Amino acid sequence: xxxxxxxxxxxxxxxxxxxxxxxxxxxxxxxxxxxxxxxxxxxxxxxxxxxxxxxxxxxxxxxxxxxxxxxxxxxxxxxxxxxxxxxxxxxxxxxxxxxxxxxxxxxxxxxxxxxxxxxxxxxxxxxxxxxxxxxxxxxxxxxxxxxxxxxxxxxxxxxxxxxxxxxxxxxxxxxxxxxxxxxxxxxxxxxxxxxxxxxxxxxxxxxxxxxxxxxxxxxxxxxxxxxxxxxxxxxxxxxxxxxxxxxxxxxxxxxxxxxxxxxxxxxxxxxxxxxxxxxxxxxxxxxxxxxxxxx
Ligand code: SF4
Numbered sequence: 001x002x003x004x005x006x007x008x009x010x011x012x013x014x015x016x017x018x019x020x021x022x023x024x025x026x027x028x029x030x031x032x033x034x035x036x037x038x039x040x041x042x043x044x045x046x047x048x049x050x051x052x053x054x055x056x057x058x059x060x061x062x063x064x065x066x067x068x069x070x071x072x073x074x075x076x077x078x079x080x081x082x083x084x085x086x087x088x089x090x091x092x093x094x095x096x097x098x099x100x101x102x103x104x105x106x107x108x109x110x111x112x113x114x115x116x117x118x119x120x121x122x123x124x125x126x127x128x129x130x131x132x133x134x135x136x137x138x139x140x141x142x143x144x145x146x147x148x149x150x151x152x153x154x155x156x157x158x159x160x161x162x163x164x165x166x167x168x169x170x171x172x173x174x175x176x177x178x179x180x181x182x183x184x185x186x187x188x189x190x191x192x193x194x195x196x197x198x199x200x201x202x203x204x205x206x207x208x209x210x211x212x213x214x215x216x217x218x219x220x221x222x223x224x225x226x227x228x229x230x231x232x233x234x235x236x237x238x239x240x241x242x243x244x245x246x247x248x249x250x251x252x253x254x255x256x257x258x259x260x261x262x263x264x265x266x267x268x269x270x271x272x273x274x275x276x277x278x279x280x281x282x283x284x285x286x287x288x289x290x291x292x293x294x295x
Pocket of ligand 1: 034035036037038039042043044079111137151
């Protein structure tokens with residue numbers, strides 16, 4: 001088997017996605033799909049949720065170790081890999097260290113309710129075993145929007161989970177979906193999202209514009225006139241309100257979809273003013289572009 005064929009053999013899909021902060025890690029698939037799978041906007045959950053058996057994980061790990069023996073960090077693939085039983089996660093971590101002795105840390109995707117289902121003792125054990133960071137879909141700090149999108153968690157539970165992670169010393173990165181409240185909730189989304197984020201300690205916030213994926217419940221909501229999608233300019237206005245009200249410390253902020261065109265990024269709080277200046281320039285540019293097209 002060629003090197004490419006061996007890589008292909010250990011993943012379920014041809015393209016393997018991981019958060020930008022984890023690019024360059026060894027990626028080990030421990031599950032497929034999402035145990036929740038009901039968020040109205042999501043098309044990531046199309047895979048039937050499956051937790052891989054230990055034998056399959058070990059077989060794939062052996063191949064991964066041969067292909068990437070120098071890696072020091074392993075990212076566990078699966079839309080919310082933290083849902084796995086703690087004992088199983090600890091066993092997989094031990095196996096990783098066995099086959100890849102240079103590995104010192106781990107990261108994975110999680111949902112807030114996965115965190116809440118673990119006791120403080122379990123989280124401490126996972127941290128002790130090398131779990132350094134979780135990547136969590138925060139999406140919105142507004143309970144109205146979370147409910148409308150069927151996220152399955154409340155802002156109170158999100159805060160509670162972040163406090164458990166702080167206590168265990170496990171870091172967390174969030175994705176926030178700009179435009180998730182549509183035109184109806186745009187100010188509420190920005191204000192309540194910043195308000196909740198200000199009570200947490202994320203290492204990073206990755207903003208993404210809401211996308212309408214085919215065959216999702218959100219597509220039906222739009223067809224029925226129940227959701228009023230914002231355009232990229234309105235979404236950027238919303239982001240400006242979010243950022244103006246955001247007061248987090250030591251947090252890397254990025255938006256890879258500003259106007260669906262460019263990336264803006266910087267370390268908060270120091271980069272806040274330059275990020276806002278970039279947003280203002282983009283808003284002016286978009287206004288000029290639209291005027292030019294109209295004339
Ligand atoms: S928790 Fe994440 S992966 Fe699962 S359905 Fe919601 S958005 Fe999709």
